[in-house]
Amino acid sequence: MKKLLLTGFEPFLQFKINxxxxxxxxxxxxxIGDYGIHxxxxxxxxxxxxxxxxxxxxxxxxxxxxxxxxxxxRYKITPERIAININDGxxxxxxxxLEDERIIDEGEDGYFTTLPIRNMINSLHSSGLPAEIxxxxxxxxxxxxxxxALHYAKKQxxxxxxxxxxxxxxxxxxxxxxxxxxxxxxxxxKGIRICIEVLSEDERS
Ligand code: PCA
Numbered sequence: 001m002k003k004l005l006l007t008g009f010e011p012f013l014q015f016k017i018n019x020x021x022x023x024x025x026x027x028x029x030x031x032i033g034d035y036g037i038h039x040x041x042x043x044x045x046x047x048x049x050x051x052x053x054x055x056x057x058x059x060x061x062x063x064x065x066x067x068x069x070x071x072x073x074r075y076k077i078t079p080e081r082i083a084i085n086i087n088d089g090x091x092x093x094x095x096x097x098l099e100d101e102r103i104i105d106e107g108e109d110g111y112f113t114t115l116p117i118r119n120m121i122n123s124l125h126s127s128g129l130p131a132e133i134x135x136x137x138x139x140x141x142x143x144x145x146x147x148x149a150l151h152y153a154k155k156q157x158x159x160x161x162x163x164x165x166x167x168x169x170x171x172x173x174x175x176x177x178x179x180x181x182x183x184x185x186x187x188x189x190k191g192i193r194i195c196i197e198v199l200s201e202d203e204r205s
Contacts, residue, residue, distance in 0.1 A: 004035040005062040012044035019170035020068035023189050033200025044093040044141050050148040064161040065149045069142035071166035075181045077191045078134035079117040080164040083147035084110045088139040103147050111150035113163035116202040120195045129191050
Protein backbone atom coordinates (compact mmCIF):
# COMPACT_ATOMS: atom_id res chain seq x y z
CA MET A 1 0.00 0.00 0.00
CA LYS A 2 1.24 3.51 -0.83
CA LYS A 3 1.49 6.19 1.82
CA LEU A 4 -0.19 9.57 1.76
CA LEU A 5 0.75 12.29 4.21
CA LEU A 6 -2.36 14.46 4.67
CA THR A 7 -1.95 17.67 6.63
CA GLY A 8 -4.42 20.14 8.08
CA PHE A 9 -3.83 23.43 9.90
CA GLU A 10 -4.78 24.71 13.32
CA PRO A 11 -7.14 27.75 13.63
CA PHE A 12 -5.65 31.18 12.81
CA LEU A 13 -6.50 34.88 12.65
CA GLN A 14 -10.27 35.41 12.90
CA PHE A 15 -11.04 31.77 12.03
CA LYS A 16 -11.72 30.08 15.36
CA ILE A 17 -12.28 26.68 13.78
CA ASN A 18 -10.16 25.24 11.00
CA UNK A 19 -12.27 22.69 9.06
CA UNK A 20 -9.11 21.07 7.70
CA UNK A 21 -8.35 19.68 11.18
CA UNK A 22 -11.53 17.63 11.31
CA UNK A 23 -11.09 16.35 7.76
CA UNK A 24 -7.47 15.33 8.36
CA UNK A 25 -8.29 13.61 11.63
CA UNK A 26 -11.31 11.73 10.25
CA UNK A 27 -9.28 10.41 7.32
CA UNK A 28 -6.30 9.41 9.46
CA UNK A 29 -5.72 5.66 9.28
CA UNK A 30 -8.19 5.14 6.42
CA UNK A 31 -7.37 3.68 3.01
CA ILE A 32 -8.53 5.33 -0.19
CA GLY A 33 -7.62 3.65 -3.47
CA ASP A 34 -4.01 2.52 -3.18
CA TYR A 35 -3.24 4.96 -0.38
CA GLY A 36 -3.07 4.52 3.37
CA ILE A 37 -3.49 7.91 5.04
CA HIS A 38 -1.30 9.40 7.75
CA UNK A 39 -2.65 12.73 8.99
CA UNK A 40 -0.88 15.49 10.89
CA UNK A 41 -1.89 18.99 11.94
CA UNK A 42 0.53 21.85 11.24
CA UNK A 43 0.94 25.04 13.29
CA UNK A 44 0.23 28.41 11.70
CA UNK A 45 3.79 29.59 12.32
CA UNK A 46 6.19 30.57 9.54
CA UNK A 47 9.22 29.43 11.53
CA UNK A 48 7.89 26.01 12.53
CA UNK A 49 5.37 24.76 9.94
CA UNK A 50 7.90 23.95 7.21
CA UNK A 51 10.25 22.19 9.61
CA UNK A 52 7.38 20.11 11.01
CA UNK A 53 6.15 19.18 7.56
CA UNK A 54 9.63 18.06 6.50
CA UNK A 55 9.99 16.05 9.70
CA UNK A 56 6.71 14.23 8.91
CA UNK A 57 7.95 13.58 5.38
CA UNK A 58 11.15 12.09 6.79
CA UNK A 59 9.12 10.05 9.29
CA UNK A 60 6.52 8.54 6.93
CA UNK A 61 8.47 8.65 3.66
CA UNK A 62 5.17 9.18 1.83
CA UNK A 63 4.56 8.56 -1.87
CA UNK A 64 2.44 11.72 -1.90
CA UNK A 65 1.71 14.73 0.27
CA UNK A 66 -1.57 16.62 0.19
CA UNK A 67 -1.80 19.63 2.46
CA UNK A 68 -5.16 21.18 3.24
CA UNK A 69 -5.88 24.76 4.23
CA UNK A 70 -8.86 26.98 4.85
CA UNK A 71 -9.45 29.81 2.39
CA UNK A 72 -12.11 31.75 4.31
CA UNK A 73 -14.28 33.55 1.76
CA ARG A 74 -13.85 31.12 -1.13
CA TYR A 75 -16.94 29.34 -2.46
CA LYS A 76 -15.34 26.24 -3.97
CA ILE A 77 -12.85 23.47 -3.33
CA THR A 78 -9.70 24.80 -4.96
CA PRO A 79 -6.64 22.66 -5.67
CA GLU A 80 -3.69 25.01 -6.08
CA ARG A 81 -1.59 25.14 -9.25
CA ILE A 82 1.53 26.94 -8.03
CA ALA A 83 3.53 27.80 -4.90
CA ILE A 84 5.81 30.86 -4.90
CA ASN A 85 9.01 31.59 -2.99
CA ILE A 86 7.61 34.28 -0.67
CA ASN A 87 6.61 34.65 2.96
CA ASP A 88 4.39 37.68 3.41
CA GLY A 89 1.16 38.49 5.15
CA UNK A 90 -0.59 38.99 8.42
CA UNK A 91 0.94 37.90 11.72
CA UNK A 92 1.01 34.17 12.24
CA UNK A 93 -0.14 32.51 15.49
CA UNK A 94 3.23 33.22 17.12
CA UNK A 95 3.27 36.88 16.10
CA UNK A 96 5.75 36.58 13.20
CA UNK A 97 4.84 39.27 10.68
CA LEU A 98 6.84 38.68 7.53
CA GLU A 99 7.20 40.85 4.47
CA ASP A 100 8.70 40.05 1.07
CA GLU A 101 10.93 37.31 2.50
CA ARG A 102 12.06 34.39 0.36
CA ILE A 103 11.13 31.00 1.83
CA ILE A 104 14.36 29.39 0.65
CA ASP A 105 17.12 31.68 -0.63
CA GLU A 106 18.46 29.32 -3.24
CA GLY A 107 15.05 27.85 -4.14
CA GLU A 108 13.26 28.35 -7.44
CA ASP A 109 10.89 31.32 -7.70
CA GLY A 110 7.96 28.92 -7.92
CA TYR A 111 6.97 25.28 -8.27
CA PHE A 112 3.96 23.78 -10.00
CA THR A 113 1.91 21.21 -8.13
CA THR A 114 2.60 17.60 -9.07
CA LEU A 115 -0.95 16.50 -8.17
CA PRO A 116 -3.40 15.70 -11.00
CA ILE A 117 -5.46 18.83 -10.33
CA ARG A 118 -7.37 18.95 -13.65
CA ASN A 119 -8.62 15.40 -13.13
CA MET A 120 -9.51 16.28 -9.54
CA ILE A 121 -11.67 19.18 -10.73
CA ASN A 122 -13.39 16.99 -13.35
CA SER A 123 -14.18 14.33 -10.77
CA LEU A 124 -15.40 16.84 -8.19
CA HIS A 125 -17.73 18.33 -10.81
CA SER A 126 -19.02 14.88 -11.81
CA SER A 127 -19.89 14.31 -8.17
CA GLY A 128 -21.75 17.60 -8.02
CA LEU A 129 -19.25 19.54 -5.94
CA PRO A 130 -18.23 23.13 -6.78
CA ALA A 131 -14.51 23.24 -7.54
CA GLU A 132 -11.96 25.07 -9.64
CA ILE A 133 -8.20 25.32 -10.01
CA UNK A 134 -6.71 28.21 -8.06
CA UNK A 135 -3.73 30.02 -9.55
CA UNK A 136 -2.62 31.54 -6.28
CA UNK A 137 -2.20 29.92 -2.88
CA UNK A 138 -1.42 33.40 -1.50
CA UNK A 139 1.79 34.21 0.38
CA UNK A 140 0.82 33.01 3.86
CA UNK A 141 1.25 29.60 5.53
CA UNK A 142 -0.56 27.54 2.91
CA UNK A 143 1.68 28.72 0.12
CA UNK A 144 4.63 28.23 2.50
CA UNK A 145 4.03 24.52 3.17
CA UNK A 146 3.14 23.78 -0.46
CA UNK A 147 6.43 25.39 -1.50
CA UNK A 148 8.39 23.50 1.15
CA ALA A 149 7.06 20.10 0.06
CA LEU A 150 7.67 20.74 -3.63
CA HIS A 151 11.15 22.12 -2.97
CA TYR A 152 11.97 19.03 -0.90
CA ALA A 153 10.81 16.70 -3.68
CA LYS A 154 12.85 18.62 -6.25
CA LYS A 155 15.96 18.83 -4.11
CA GLN A 156 15.88 15.16 -3.10
CA UNK A 157 14.95 14.16 -6.63
CA UNK A 158 12.19 12.24 -4.88
CA UNK A 159 9.33 10.66 -6.75
CA UNK A 160 6.94 12.14 -4.19
CA UNK A 161 3.84 13.91 -5.50
CA UNK A 162 2.95 17.07 -3.59
CA UNK A 163 0.42 19.84 -3.62
CA UNK A 164 -2.18 21.80 -1.78
CA UNK A 165 -5.96 22.02 -1.66
CA UNK A 166 -7.73 25.06 -0.22
CA UNK A 167 -11.26 24.53 1.05
CA UNK A 168 -14.03 26.98 1.95
CA UNK A 169 -15.38 27.35 5.49
CA UNK A 170 -17.54 24.56 6.89
CA UNK A 171 -21.03 25.51 8.06
CA UNK A 172 -19.76 25.10 11.61
CA UNK A 173 -17.13 27.82 11.05
CA UNK A 174 -19.50 30.04 9.04
CA UNK A 175 -21.94 30.01 11.96
CA UNK A 176 -19.38 31.34 14.44
CA UNK A 177 -17.69 33.67 11.94
CA UNK A 178 -20.89 35.20 10.64
CA UNK A 179 -19.87 36.44 7.18
CA UNK A 180 -18.34 33.77 4.97
CA UNK A 181 -19.71 31.30 2.43
CA UNK A 182 -19.57 27.65 3.45
CA UNK A 183 -20.01 24.02 2.45
CA UNK A 184 -21.07 21.18 4.74
CA UNK A 185 -18.37 19.17 6.47
CA UNK A 186 -19.76 16.06 4.71
CA UNK A 187 -19.29 17.64 1.27
CA UNK A 188 -15.82 18.92 2.12
CA UNK A 189 -14.84 15.47 3.36
CA LYS A 190 -16.33 13.84 0.26
CA GLY A 191 -14.42 16.32 -1.91
CA ILE A 192 -11.08 15.46 -0.33
CA ARG A 193 -11.81 11.73 -0.57
CA ILE A 194 -12.48 12.21 -4.28
CA CYS A 195 -9.20 14.08 -4.75
CA ILE A 196 -7.31 11.21 -3.11
CA GLU A 197 -9.15 8.64 -5.27
CA VAL A 198 -8.18 10.61 -8.37
CA LEU A 199 -4.54 10.71 -7.25
CA SER A 200 -4.58 6.95 -6.83
CA GLU A 201 -6.30 6.29 -10.17
CA ASP A 202 -4.01 8.69 -11.99
CA GLU A 203 -0.97 6.73 -10.92
CA ARG A 204 -2.48 3.42 -12.03
CA SER A 205 -3.08 4.64 -15.56
N1 PCA B 1 -5.16 28.71 5.74
C1 PCA B 1 -4.12 29.71 5.74
C2 PCA B 1 -3.08 29.24 6.70
C3 PCA B 1 -3.72 28.14 7.48
C4 PCA B 1 -4.95 27.81 6.73
O1 PCA B 1 -5.73 26.87 6.98
C5 PCA B 1 -3.63 30.06 4.34
O2 PCA B 1 -4.44 30.02 3.39
O3 PCA B 1 -2.46 30.41 4.17
